[in-house]
Amino acid sequence: MGKTIVIVGGQWGDEGKGKIVDILTGDADVVCRYNGGNNAGHTVVVGTENFKFHLIPSGILHRSKMNVLGNGVVIDPEVLIGEIEGLASRGFSVSEKNLSISSSAHVIKKSHIEEDEKKGRAIGTTGRGIGPCYVSKISRSGLRMMDFIKSSSPYANRLKPFVKDTYLIVNNAISNGKNVLLEGAQGTLLDIDHGTYPYVTSSNPIAGGACTGIGISPKSISSIIAVLKAYSTRVGSGPYPTELGTENETKSEDRDLGLTTQDFDGANKGNEYLQGKVLRKQGMEYGTTTKRPRRTGWFDCVAARYANTINGTDGMAITKLDVLTGLNKLKVCVAYDTGGKRIANFPLDIEVLSRCRPVYREFRGWQEDISHARKLSELPKEARLYLDALQNLTGTPIAMVSVGPERSQTIILKKKLLF
Ligand code: GDP
Ligand code: IMO
Ligand code: MG
Numbered sequence: 136m137g138k139t140i141v142i143v144g145g146q147w148g149d150e151g152k153g154k155i156v157d158i159l160t161g162d163a164d165v166v167c168r169y170n171g172g173n174n175a176g177h178t179v180v181v182g183t184e185n186f187k188f189h190l191i192p193s194g195i196l197h198r199s200k201m202n203v204l205g206n207g208v209v210i211d212p213e214v215l216i217g218e219i220e221g222l223a224s225r226g227f228s229v230s231e232k233n234l235s236i237s238s239s240a241h242v243i244k245k246s247h248i249e250e251d252e253k254k255g256r257a258i259g260t261t262g263r264g265i266g267p268c269y270v271s272k273i274s275r276s277g278l279r280m281m282d283f284i285k286s287s288s289p290y291a292n293r294l295k296p297f298v299k300d301t302y303l304i305v306n307n308a309i310s311n312g313k314n315v316l317l318e319g320a321q322g323t324l325l326d327i328d329h330g331t332y333p334y335v336t337s338s339n340p341i342a343g344g345a346c347t348g349i350g351i352s353p354k355s356i357s358s359i360i361a362v363l364k365a366y367s368t369r370v371g372s373g374p375y376p377t378e379l380g381t382e383n384e385t386k387s388e389d390r391d392l393g394l395t396t397q398d399f400d401g402a403n404k405g406n407e408y409l410q411g412k413v414l415r416k417q418g419m420e421y422g423t424t425t426k427r428p429r430r431t432g433w434f435d436c437v438a439a440r441y442a443n444t445i446n447g448t449d450g451m452a453i454t455k456l457d458v459l460t461g462l463n464k465l466k467v468c469v470a471y472d473t474g475g476k477r478i479a480n481f482p483l484d485i486e487v488l489s490r491c492r493p494v495y496r497e498f499r500g501w502q503e504d505i506s507h508a509r510k511l512s513e514l515p516k517e518a519r520l521y522l523d524a525l526q527n528l529t530g531t532p533i534a535m536v537s538v539g540p541e542r543s544q545t546i547i548l549k550k551k552l553l554f
Contacts, residue, residue: 144322153177176423207348334373379411450534
């Protein structure tokens with residue numbers, strides 16, 4: 136029997152979903168994107184080559200798979216065609232044999248982008264027209280792919296061969312015992328219903344979004360893998376309890392300058408902004424879509440427990456563990472302090488969340504390069520203890536650990552949750 140696996144972002148997006156999807160795609164027959172649009176940016180590194188995806192699932196790099204853009208996705212036709220042509224120019228041909236677009240997916244229009252650029256600033260949107268397009272969809276005045284391809288747009292004919300009733304492709308694959316991978320964009324805390332509203336995106340990145348965004352039954356899902364960084368990042372505005380340094384400090388930093396020994400010394404003496412700077416520079420935390428510097432912070436178990444509850448996470452994929460190398464002390468947020476009252480559950484009231492101060496537990500860091508580790512036993516003791524703590528404090532097993540951007544830089548721990 137085949138499996139259907141959901142890959143979901145467990146934080147504020149950019150957790151490394153693209154890399155994890157790329158690894159699992161090796162054993163998948165169909166790879167589907169279920170939400171969002173070209174606000175997403177998924178980077179996949181294969182050998183010396185770097186691929187950036189905004190819409191097409193990274194499954195396209197494994198040539199024989201079928202890739203699906205589900206009904207839950209919003210599509211900017213010009214961006215999609217640009218992505219198809221960019222891949223073709225690098226030797227990855229995209230045709231109706233390996234890409235299908237849901238006939239019910241909604242189309243982003245120029246007017247949506249203009250509106251987003253005007254009104255989305257306060258939230259820090261990517262300005263790609265995502266919110267306004269979903270507004271049109273929900274208000275039942277949107278344009279769907281099935282109608283777009285009948286229009287006089289210069290892109291209509293180019294996209295026509297790809298547009299299908301994709302629910303059939305995916306459900307037939309499931310019935311025929313194929314392996315299906317469902318890829319979410321963004322992350323749980325950016326979910327329109329369950330994220331830090333209004334500082335969220337306009338779709339449902341959570342695992343449940345895979346069912347509505349593709350048209351499959353919740354009963355068909357075999358396992359849910361939430362991807363979380365070994366620390367945390369957030370791009371755009373909104374509360375972020377474990378943030379290191381301020382949003383303004385992050386914005387004013389010179390992007391082109393690397394880390395100095397003074398930065399490391401300062402970080403190891405306890406300067407929070409410099410700790411965040413080390414994470415940003417070592418993790419190359421700059422947006423794939425907008426190039427904005429990402430805000431950085433410690434791993435937040437309160438937020439992770441919330442994400443694992445909402446998603447029903449079976450196993451976590453912990454990425455970018457290598458980025459913590461060189462920091463003497465690591466912190467993990469175990470609870471929030473709201474002016475004297477300690478809380479362990481993630482509050483939904485944004486004003487309460489904004490007042491939450493992290494209660495930390497400290498761990499020893501490590502100095503060794505861990506990017507060559509392929510087994511848990513090849514990690515320094517401190518790194519293993521850190522992973523144990525994430526597992527225990529979130530109450531969720533770790534299925535995979537990533538120690539570098541490359542496919543091979545991965546430690547698999549719970550094969551039974553994967554294909
Ligand atoms: P996504 O949006 O969740 O797919 O994540 P992004 O691609 O936006 O950001 C993750 C970035 O981290 C990408 O540049 C990846 O190549 C990179 N990356 C993924 N896993 C690792 C890892 O384990 N270590 C390091 N150093 N980089 C990683
Ligand atoms: P991936 O798939 C991180 C953020 C934006 C902004 C908010 C709303 O790469 O993880 P939008 O343009 O969606 O209306 O912006 O959501 N955001 C992301 N942050 N990763 C993403 O995607 C994001 N997509 C949107 O920065 O704060
Ligand atoms: Mg990203």
